[in-house]
Amino acid sequence: TQDQTDEEVVEQEVDYNANPIVSYKDVHKSFGDVHVLKGINLDIYPSEKIAIIGPSGSGKTTIIRMLMTLEEPSEGDIIVDGENLWKMEKGNGEMVRASDKHLHGIRDDIGMVFQHFNLFPHKTILNNCVMPLTSVRKMPKNEAIELSKEMLSRVGLGDKLDMYPSSLSGGQKQRVAMARALVMKPKIMLFDEVTSALDPELVGEVLEVIRDLARTEEMAMVMVTHEMDFALEIADRVLFLDGGKIAESGSASEVIEHSENPRLQDFLKRFR
Ligand code: ADP
Secondary structure: OOOOOOOOOOOOOOOOOOOOOEEEEEEEEEEOOEEEEEEEEEEEOOOOEEEEEOOOOOOHHHHHHHHOOOOOOOEEEEEEOOEEEEEEOOOOOOEEEOOHHHHHHHHHHEEEEOOOOOOOOOOOHHHHHHHHHHHOOOOOHHHHHHHHHHHHHHOOOOOOOOOOHHHOOHHHHHHHHHHHHHOOOOOEEEEEOOOOOOOHHHHHHHHHHHHHHHHHOOOEEEEEOOOHHHHHHHOOEEEEEEOOEEEEEEOHHHHHHOOOOHHHHHHHHOOO
């Protein structure tokens, strides 16, 4: 194998008979009168790498924001690791979120990297990683520092620990954001168009880190992306979101190279 790191390459097969780590059950979302998601049914399996593609405004980001409880579904259930994160009451159709007690456990399972890096500007990059570990996880400080250094090396920033975000390039900031999510050891990582705010020459270094994670980490990954070649290379499954639904779902090759869905072909013409 041609791995450039000394990490063990896992190349795991996804076990589709395992219990899903996340299930969306007939999930709808409206913003005012705009019915954005019209019945999303999706099971995400442990270690599965999923790419979500689709036109701008089709609801890709909304799907993952509901999993971060940044948006409330209008209808349906979302289950994480067997626990209801969102549940629609049978009688009145009201949405109920997991109680605070359960929410902590569920949030521990999920990491997210945003389009805009959301780093703490007044903390060094080391402390950007250490702080969530000591404050949220209550990890002893020396342990948190060790783990953070390890993850920052992993994303190629081991020599920049004492720098502040403002002195880093966009690509480096995005790699800090990844290290900060990774130190929490989530079972599933969400990547929301993480390269779309970057200058073109910085995209490659960020994709390379994700590629490395996909090859070596057992966590599930869900990526909203417009990088079709990248999706082809690393995704076990690609979802094409269109008209408020998952219009196509299959292997990367099936969806990106061999689908006969005219709307998908039309969409792909703009990216390939
Ligand atoms: P995508 O990620 O596929 O580009 P989004 O999930 O960001 O799509 O958005 C889907 C639709 O929902 C868009 O029309 C967007 O304008 C709308 N939308 C998203 N978030 C909000 C919000 N907080 N308030 C109102 N409309 C929103």
